Amino acid sequence: MNPEEVEFIAENKNVSIVPNFNFDRIYLISGDVGPFRAGLPVQVPIWMATNLRQRQKCRIMAPDWMDTEKLEQVKEEESQSRFFTKMPSEHYMVEAHLLLGVAAEDIPHADEIRTILKDIWDMRMSKLRSSVDAFIKTGGSYAKLDHLTTMEINSIRPLLPHALDELYKLQKVVRIFMSFLKNITLQNEQYQRKVF
């Protein structure tokens, strides 16, 4: 997948907006949106929110987790833990990227939030790199991907799966040959037993 495709998936998440116009309910395949009443908050998908915001039709309300205190806490937890911790949102990076990109004025402390998120992202990426390396080195057969977000998983594809494929191919040859040798020695032993 491209990052663009991951972003497309993440755009279906809901966000609260305060519209400045009145409009009836909109019926979409993925669900109904609205009705819009000027000044009353309403939940809409992010793709609609960014579009409306670009046309100055609404004000975006920051999601609950997009708050300096909460994010500092998440960052603290992430730096303490050896494993990946649960992120406040499945697509935290994409959501932040979209919302801060289009409506930085609507979100309080936008710059601080951006810095903290970048820190968290960098920390998680370096964790990811070292765990991928450990995974290959120890020759583990499975990996738990708890709490990794789609964008993060996507960042090591297709490198990791393909490397594992190649490794499997190399190991398979050794294994086949080993079993072949074992068979031969077994046969020899049986043969010797018959002779003596």
Added chain:
Amino acid sequence: MKCGSLPHYFSIEDIFATQERLPCKFVVPVHRLGFLDPSSESEDIAVGTTVELPYWLAKSLCCQRRNIVTVEMPKIYKEPYREILKADACVVDLHKFGLFFYEFGTYLSQLEHRDSVAIGSVLVQTFKERFRQVMDWAHNSGTDPLIIQRLDSLEKALFQEGYQTRAQLDAWLNKGASQITTAEMVINYKKRKLAVLDDL
């Protein structure tokens, strides 16, 4: 080169890898094939002649049923070179070892030779140790392009994939999404499209 799948019949890399030459020693006299050894002038190949044969030929001449030649391993897969790889695989210039170090090595370890197991396990070990380096290079956009020349073709393919993904991710982080393009399959689909039909 494509990664992550078994080489198909017409895979040119696979063909190249099986083209590599191996020193082979004849254990039976072969009549009328003297021309294979350019240094001799006799019509037949005598016992004990050493000729370099491509892998695909050597493989079928040295199996248990038809023992015509004995194969000697090329020097890059022999004990001293294996020791170098065991000592520190990361500093080795694999490209100098051979363009298809891993592929050719896998083929060699399929031969029934006493070194086969050792070669196979050295390949696995080398790959594991060098992977971190390849991944780091792929994930740093400021990598010196000359450094890639030290990878063999398999690692190079992995590097290219990693590098492209990372470039895309960096581009997204810097400026956001560009237009999502139609998948190639859909564009090349030969049926008439509904939108075109509507215009008629």
